[in-house]
Amino acid sequence: MTMKDPDWAKLLRERVRVVLVRPSIAGNIGATARVMRNFGLAQLTLVQPHADPLDVEARKLSTQGEPILYSARSAADLLEAVGDCILVLATSARVGGLIRRDMVISPRQAAQRAWELARSGNIAWVFGPEQTGLLNHEISRCHYLVHIPADASYPVLNLAQAVAICLYEQYQSASGGVLPVAPRSAAPAALLERMFQHLRQALEELHFLWGERAEYLMHGLRHLLSRALPNPEEVDIVMGLARQIRWYVRHYGPARESNRPSASTSPNEAGTPTSTCPSKPPATANADAADRASNNPPPESGFQQSVPDAAN
Amino acid sequence: MTMKDPDWAKLLRERVRVVLVRPSIAGNIGATARVMRNFGLAQLTLVQPHADPLDVEARKLSTQGEPILYSARSAADLLEAVGDCILVLATSARVGGLIRRDMVISPRQAAQRAWELARSGNIAWVFGPEQTGLLNHEISRCHYLVHIPADASYPVLNLAQAVAICLYEQYQSASGGVLPVAPRSAAPAALLERMFQHLRQALEELHFLWGERAEYLMHGLRHLLSRALPNPEEVDIVMGLARQIRWYVRHYGPARESNRPSASTSPNEAGTPTSTCPSKPPATANADAADRASNNPPPESGFQQSVPDAAN
Numbered sequence: 001m002t003m004k005d006p007d008w009a010k011l012l013r014e015r016v017r018v019v020l021v022r023p024s025i026a027g028n029i030g031a032t033a034r035v036m037r038n039f040g041l042a043q044l045t046l047v048q049p050h051a052d053p054l055d056v057e058a059r060k061l062s063t064q065g066e067p068i069l070y071s072a073r074s075a076a077d078l079l080e081a082v083g084d085c086i087l088v089l090a091t092s093a094r095v096g097g098l099i100r101r102d103m104v105i106s107p108r109q110a111a112q113r114a115w116e117l118a119r120s121g122n123i124a125w126v127f128g129p130e131q132t133g134l135l136n137h138e139i140s141r142c143h144y145l146v147h148i149p150a151d152a153s154y155p156v157l158n159l160a161q162a163v164a165i166c167l168y169e170q171y172q173s174a175s176g177g178v179l180p181v182a183p184r185s186a187a188p189a190a191l192l193e194r195m196f197q198h199l200r201q202a203l204e205e206l207h208f209l210w211g212e213r214a215e216y217l218m219h220g221l222r223h224l225l226s227r228a229l230p231n232p233e234e235v236d237i238v239m240g241l242a243r244q245i246r247w248y249v250r251h252y253g254p255a256r257e258s259n260r261p262s263a264s265t266s267p268n269e270a271g272t273p274t275s276t277c278p279s280k281p282p283a284t285a286n287a288d289a290a291d292r293a294s295n296n297p298p299p300e301s302g303f304q305q306s307v308p309d310a311a312n
Numbered sequence: 313m314t315m316k317d318p319d320w321a322k323l324l325r326e327r328v329r330v331v332l333v334r335p336s337i338a339g340n341i342g343a344t345a346r347v348m349r350n351f352g353l354a355q356l357t358l359v360q361p362h363a364d365p366l367d368v369e370a371r372k373l374s375t376q377g378e379p380i381l382y383s384a385r386s387a388a389d390l391l392e393a394v395g396d397c398i399l400v401l402a403t404s405a406r407v408g409g410l411i412r413r414d415m416v417i418s419p420r421q422a423a424q425r426a427w428e429l430a431r432s433g434n435i436a437w438v439f440g441p442e443q444t445g446l447l448n449h450e451i452s453r454c455h456y457l458v459h460i461p462a463d464a465s466y467p468v469l470n471l472a473q474a475v476a477i478c479l480y481e482q483y484q485s486a487s488g489g490v491l492p493v494a495p496r497s498a499a500p501a502a503l504l505e506r507m508f509q510h511l512r513q514a515l516e517e518l519h520f521l522w523g524e525r526a527e528y529l530m531h532g533l534r535h536l537l538s539r540a541l542p543n544p545e546e547v548d549i550v551m552g553l554a555r556q557i558r559w560y561v562r563h564y565g566p567a568r569e570s571n572r573p574s575a576s577t578s579p580n581e582a583g584t585p586t587s588t589c590p591s592k593p594p595a596t597a598n599a600d601a602a603d604r605a606s607n608n609p610p611p612e613s614g615f616q617q618s619v620p621d622a623a624n
Contacts, residue, residue, distance in 0.1 A: 009463075027339075031470055031473065034469075034470055034473075035469065035470065035473050037463065037466050038462045038463055038466060038467060038468070038469050038473075039462055039463060040462075040463040061470070063468075063470075064466045095491070095492060095493050096493075101493045101494075102493075102496055102543065102545075104491055104493045105491075106489060106491055108489075147491055147492070147493075148480065149483060149484065149487060149489055149490065149491060149492070150350045150351055150352075150483065151321075151349065151350055151351060151352040151483075152492060154349050154350060154376045155350060155492075156350070156375075157346075157347065157350050157476070158343055158346055158347065158373070158375075158472075158476075160470075160472075160473060161343065161346075161347050161350075161472060161473055161476035164469070164470075164473035164476050164477055165476055165477055165480045168460065168477045168480075171461060171462065171463075172461065175461060177418060177420075177461055178461065179407070179416055179417075179418055179459055179461060180407060180459070180461070180464060180467075181407050181408075181413045181414075181416045181459075182413075184414055231414060233414075
C-alpha cells in the first residue's frame with residue numbers, strides 16, 4: 001500500500017496538514033508544532049483556539065517547530081480549515097455509536113490512504129479539544145475516524161502524543177520507513193566458516209577444545225556466534241582474537257617457557273590490521289606444526305565444565 | 313512476526329518496562345506515565361532522575377497514569393534498572409558512529425522482537441535525558457538501538473512523544489492492532505445488484521434516467537456507490553430512498569395531478585422500517601404498470617446535463 005515518491009518530503013510538507021479544533025492547552029499546540037517539524041510537516045491550522053499558539057509554554061515546547069506556530073492559520077470552523085482538502089481524517093478515542101463505528105480506521109490505514117491521495121490534493125488530520133474530543137457533527141463531516149488502538153479502560157491519549165503517533169505513521173507511509181543507516185550486512189557462510197576454522201585452531205592450541213566434549217563446545221560457540229549474524233567487521237574481530245590466542249600460546253605457553261621471545265610484540269600490540277585475507281597470515285602461522293606436535297595437556301581450570309553442553 | 317497471546321495484556325503489564333535515564337522535566341515523566349497507562353504498561357523505572365516524579369506538573373500530566381508515578385522505582389544506574397531484563401532496547405535520535413550504527417532497528421522491529429521474547433522474560437525500553445540522549449557507554453550495554461525514522465534535519469523528538477510512539481508499536485505487536493469495533497461489513501454483490509435495480513427503477517420513474525445518456529449515468533452512480541463498499545444498513549438507506557422516490561412520483565407526479573391521494577402518507581413519514589426483503593414490497597408497487605405506461609416527459613431541468621459523463 002505504501003508508495004515511495006521522489007517528492008515525498010515536498011508532498012508531506014505542502015499537502016498534509018494538522019488541524020487542532022479548539023485546543024485549550026498552549027503546551028499541546030507547541031508540542032504539536034515540534035512533532036510536525038520532526039515528521040516533515042509544515043501546515044498547522046487552529047479552529048477557534050482557546051489557547052494562544054504564541055504563549056511562552058507553546059513556544060518553549062515547540063523547539064525547532066517554532067516557525068510553524070508563527071505561520072499557523074486560524075479558522076472560524078472546521079469547514080474553513082479543511083475546505084480545500086480531499087481527505088479529512090478525524091481522530092477520536094471514542095468509536096461507539098451509529099455515527100462513528102463504521103468510519104473507524106487505524107492510524108496506519110489512515111496514513112496509507114492519505115499517502116495514496118496526497119498527490120491528488122490536500123490532506124487534513126483533525127484533532128479535537130483535550131477535554132471532549134471532536135463532536136459527532138464534526139466527525140460526520142470527515143471521511144474517516146482514526147482511532148489509536150489502546151487500553152480499553154483508558155484509551156484517551158494526550159493530544160500531542162496522539163498527534164505524534166499519527167504523524168509517525170504518516171511519515172512511515174511517506175518515507176517508506178527506511179532507517180538512516182545502511183542495512184546491516186551479515187557475513188556470508190564461507191567467511192563465517194573461515195572464522196570458525198581460525199577460532200577452532202586457536203581454541204585447540206589454548207586447550208579449551210580437547211577430548212570428547214570438543215565437538216559440543218565448538219558447536220555451542222558456532223551457534224552462539226552464527227545466531228548473532230556477525231557482519232564482516234565482527235568476523236575480523238573474532239579472527240583477530242584467534243590470532244592473538246595462538247600468538248600468546250606460542251610465546252608464553254608451558255612448552256616454550258624456556259625460550260620466551262622477550263623482544264617480540266603481540267599482533268594486537270603491534271597494531272597489525274585485522275584482515276580476512278588469507279594472503280596475510282598471522283606472523284606466528286609457521287609455528288603451527290611444532291605446536292600441534294607438543295600436544296600440551298589442558299591447564300587446570302573449571303571453566304570448560306561450566307560451559308553448558310550445546311547438544312543438550 | 314506478531315503473535316497474539318491470550319495473556320497479552322498481562323504480559324504487557326508485567327513484563328514490559330519503561331526506563332527513563334536522568335529525566336530532567338517533570339512533565340515528561342507524567343506524560344510517560346499517562347501513555348504507559350494508555351498502552352497497558354505499569355512498570356516505570358527512573359535512573360538518577362533530575363526531576364521529581366511526584367511534582368505537581370508530573371501528576372497533572374499523568375492523569376489516570378498517576379498510580380504509575382507512585383509505584384515508580386528508582387535505580388542508581390542503568391544496570392540496576394535492567395539487570396533482570398532479557399532484552400534491553402535503547403532509544404536515540406543519534407545513530408551515527410561505530411558504536412551505534414550497527415545496532416539500529418525501527419520501533420516496529422523492536423516491538424516485534426520484544427513481543428517474541430516477552431514470554432521468556434522482562435523487556436526494557438530505555439530513554440535518555442532530554443538534553444543529551446543516552447551516552448555511548450549506556451547504549452553499548454543494550455541489545456538494540458531503536459531509532460524513530462524522522463526528518464533528518466531535526467529528528468530529535470520530545471521525550472514523552474518518543475515514548476508514546478514506541479509504546480504504540482509495542483501495543484500494536486501485543487494486541488495484534490485490532491480496532492475496538494467490528495470489522496466493517498460490505499454488502500455482497502447480489503444485494504448491491506438488487507439495490508441498483510430498485511434505484512434504476514426509481515430514477516427512471518423520476519425521469520432522471522431516460523434516453524441515450526441513461527446507461528452512462530447509471531454506470532456513474534453504480535461506480536460511485538460500489539466504490540464506497542456500502543454495508544447492508546447503507547443498502548437499506550438507498551433502497552428506502554428509491555421507494556420514497558417512486559412513492560412521490562406516483563402520488564405527486566404530473567400524470568396523477570388530478571387524483572392526488574390526500575389522505576395517504578409517504579413510506580418514510582409512516583415510519584415503515586426499511587427492509588431488503590422482497591416479501592415486503594413498498595405500498596406503491598402495484599402502481600408500476602400504470603406509471604410505465606404513462607411515459608411522462610422529463611421535467612424541465614438542467615441537472616441531468618451537469619452530471620459528468622461517466623464513460624468519458
